[in-house]
Amino acid sequence: MDDSGIYALLIHCPGCRIRVGALGELEFAAGYYVYIGSAQRNMNQRIERHKRREKKMRWHIDYLLQCARIVDVHSVAASKECEEWVACKLAETHKFVRGFGASDSHVPSHLFYGPKEHLWNDVISVMKRCER
Template sequence: MEDSGIYALLIRCDGVTIRVGALGELQFDRGYYVYIGSAQRNMQKRIARHMRSDKKIKWHIDYLLQHARVVDVHTVSAPKNCEEFVAIELGKKYRYVPGFGASDSHAKSHLFTGIRDNLWNDAISLMRRCKND
């Protein structure tokens, strides 16, 4: 796993309605979601934090992960702007949760839902397109 770059979490949700910070109450349908994030250092620690259940709520994704589970992770060494590129491109093709994870981004969201394999493969493909060599 890279120490810095961008990552995608494949998340399975059984369906839940929860309050997500300033976004308010959101309904998450049963299915698979992909979250796109970045870590400019210590990416392994960031991923490990996402996997823990005993954490202080800091980001939008923390709210969802209290009620859903990460089933796969993909990382690439890439510049931070690649995170936004991937999120914008996924938003053109997949349903998304408006504003989720996008507080500091021009993307409409960083959380997407769709058919598991299609969504996951598209996310990985986009990440690979802009990775560092």
């Protein structure tokens, strides 16, 4: 089974101020956020890693998940390039945290925020257009 693709994490944050690696200290307002990521193999393991509280701080999302929790996950089998395409499409219509998750990317962010239903429905719709 090919366990690669892109995924979205729907995250609820109660509001917190945290240091996020090289991005420095960031303020996260209470509300819902969506993180777009990819895994070229072992996507299910990557998602399970994100859900764990105890882990080495490796990615920007690891820092946010110390004070926030994942409430839903959506994944599709898609190429790595689709991760950037999805992030670009979401950046056109949703607020985002500049630079978050985008260290190795040409997009402004991989973390978006807004009203839960509207944001999550848009994410799923955009991701479906990438599915293999």
